[in-house]
Every structure is written in structure tokens, then in C-alpha cells.
Amino acid sequence: MTTPPPTPAPPGRTTRPPTSSDTAGDRPAPLADDLRAKYLRAPVAALSAQLRALGYDDVTIDGVTPLHPASKLVGVARTLRFVPARPDLFASHGGGYNAQKRLFDSVGPGEVIVVEARRDPGSGTLGDILAIRARRNGAAGVVTDGGVRDVVAVTAVGLPVYCAGAHPAVLGRRHVPWESDVTVACGGTAVQPGDVLVGDADGVLVVPRHLAEQVVDAALAKEDEDAWVAEQVAAGHPVEGLFPPSGEWRSAYDAWRSTRA
Structure with a gap:
């Protein structure tokens, strides 16, 4: 019996090997309503001081600013990691329904998408279509240490977004979306899925989940x-x-x- 040839990938998509994002663990548990209400009342500066008292000095996501300074950001982390752009890696991971698109489709209420873009603002890591999708899904916001394109349109969506600045170029100029729901480094700070992200006009803070209530x-x-x-x-x-x-x-x-x- 002759083995049939493999089915070709649909137009506009590329095949790719499995990545750790395909076998990531369960999504993080949401914050309890009463705990979320406490975080909405607590300034980032006050939380930072308490973390420092516990020995946690490296928990600020540096180099990002809010598109909505008056909006409070509170949620649990869902993470996304980009690697430096390279033609072969973009061919295997960048096209079609890639890790970035899968995460924005799966993000849920009260979750914050945290993007590791290696502090490289030289292309957009978020645009208006994905911002609309995240807001429609109930996401609490997006934090990226890379750039945002279509920044006026993204701002108009109303989703709390912290980024390293505006840039008109598409993602592939600098980045390949590689994997999601793994430990990442955003703005020089380690972020794990399920960590609590809190942002206000002072910046963004990462609270390890086991310390959240304390x-x-x-x-x-x-x-x-x-x-x-x-x-x-x-x-x-x-x-x-x-x-x-x-x-x-x-x-x-x-x-x-x-x-x-």
C-alpha cells in the first residue's frame, strides 16, 4: 500500500516543529475578586516598597510607559517570548497561526499578556487587530518591552498597554514569535505565568504569585x-x-x- 503524501500547508501558513508552547501547563488561576479589589486600591509604589522589604528589588518592568496613564492594570501573567529575527526561523515559526496569534486568541478575562522582546523597540510587537482581540476576550492588558505599531488605533481600543514606544515596522523586522506560557524576561525582569502584574502611572510591577496576598x-x-x-x-x-x-x-x-x- 502506498503511503499518501503529506497534506500541504494552507496558503499563507508555514509548517513548524512543535515548541514548548504547544505543551505548556494549565492556564494560571485567576485572582479572587477580593484580592483583585485590593490590588486596584494599592499604588505600585507602595507595593514596590513592600517587595523590597522582602528582598525583591528586581521586580519592576523597566523602560515601558503606559498608553493610558490614568488606567490601573491588574491581572495575572500570560507570557510570550520572541527571538531575534532570522529568515529560516521566521519561515518555520513566524507565519500563519503563530505563537503570538494563538496566545491572543486564548487569553482570558483578567489575564495580562507579557511580551519578552529583548528591550528592542525596533518593530511593532502589538497592533490594533490583536489589541481588539485581547480586549474582546476580557484581557486585563498587555505589557511589552518592544514597540507598538498603529499606536493611535491601539490607544483607541482602550486596553491598558505598556510598551517601549511606537514603531511603524511589522514584527518580522526584529522578532520571531517563538513560544508562550513560559518564564520570560520583560524589561529586565523575570515573569512567570500566573505572576501578578500591577501597573499605574509609576510603572509596572511583578508580584510573585505566592506573595500576592501578603x-x-x-x-x-x-x-x-x-x-x-x-x-x-x-x-x-x-x-x-x-x-x-x-x-x-x-x-x-x-x-x-x-x-x-
């Missing part, structure tokens, strides 16, 4: 303290012994906090 509770408690201190300073008190509270000021703050409890 960090946000400590940040909100410190925000309450800082708000009380700000009231005392606004009333004319010097910052010595007050910022942070110590001695009599600590006793005064503890007494004030007990009345609120």
Missing part, C-alpha cells in the same frame, strides 16, 4: 499610615519622628487606628 495587605496598611502622617504634616507638624511614626507619634497613630477598627 504584599498587598502590607501595602494597604502602609498606605493608611502614610495618609495619617500626611494629615499631620499638612497641619504643620515637622517630619522628625513622624515620618515614619516613632515614640509618641507611633502611640498616637496606633490609638487612631484602634478607633477605626
Whole structure:
């Protein structure tokens, strides 16, 4: 019996070998509603201070700015890794229904697509069509250390996006979409699927998932303290012994906090 020849790939698509993105684990668990509500209240700066107190100094995604500075970004990470452009690699992985398109089709509510583009803004890593798809799927946002093309149209979609700047070139000028849902480096920071991504006008922070509740509770408690201190300073008190509270000021703050409890 003669073995039939393989079915050719549809026009516009290229065949490719399997990648780790094809066998990635289950999608990350979403944030509980109450935990998400806490993160929506917590400033990135306050969260950063609490992570630093735990020894986590390298958790900011550096070099990115928001297209919507007034919008808060909170969600769990889905990751996408690009490798440097090379003709043969783009032929095997870049065309057709590639890793980038598969991830934007599969992203779900409350998830943030985090893109490792090696801090290379020399081409777009997101355009308006994919931004529309992500928003329609309920994604919480996109963070990329590469460029965004069609930036006016992407901004108009309304999806929270942090990027390294605008660039008109298509993806293939610099990048090949390689794999998804693996540990990546975005803006010099390690991001794992399921990590909590939080962004505001100060920037984007990565909170390891196992620290999520501890960090946000400590940040909100410190925000309450800082708000009380700000009231005392606004009333004319010097910052010595007050910022942070110590001695009599600590006793005064503890007494004030007990009345609120």
C-alpha cells in the first residue's frame, strides 16, 4: 500500500516543529475578586516598597510607559517570548497561526499578556487587530518591552498597554514569535505565568504569585499610615519622628487606628 503524501500547508501558513508552547501547563488561576479589589486600591509604589522589604528589588518592568496613564492594570501573567529575527526561523515559526496569534486568541478575562522582546523597540510587537482581540476576550492588558505599531488605533481600543514606544515596522523586522506560557524576561525582569502584574502611572510591577496576598495587605496598611502622617504634616507638624511614626507619634497613630477598627 502506498503511503499518501503529506497534506500541504494552507496558503499563507508555514509548517513548524512543535515548541514548548504547544505543551505548556494549565492556564494560571485567576485572582479572587477580593484580592483583585485590593490590588486596584494599592499604588505600585507602595507595593514596590513592600517587595523590597522582602528582598525583591528586581521586580519592576523597566523602560515601558503606559498608553493610558490614568488606567490601573491588574491581572495575572500570560507570557510570550520572541527571538531575534532570522529568515529560516521566521519561515518555520513566524507565519500563519503563530505563537503570538494563538496566545491572543486564548487569553482570558483578567489575564495580562507579557511580551519578552529583548528591550528592542525596533518593530511593532502589538497592533490594533490583536489589541481588539485581547480586549474582546476580557484581557486585563498587555505589557511589552518592544514597540507598538498603529499606536493611535491601539490607544483607541482602550486596553491598558505598556510598551517601549511606537514603531511603524511589522514584527518580522526584529522578532520571531517563538513560544508562550513560559518564564520570560520583560524589561529586565523575570515573569512567570500566573505572576501578578500591577501597573499605574509609576510603572509596572511583578508580584510573585505566592506573595500576592501578603504584599498587598502590607501595602494597604502602609498606605493608611502614610495618609495619617500626611494629615499631620499638612497641619504643620515637622517630619522628625513622624515620618515614619516613632515614640509618641507611633502611640498616637496606633490609638487612631484602634478607633477605626
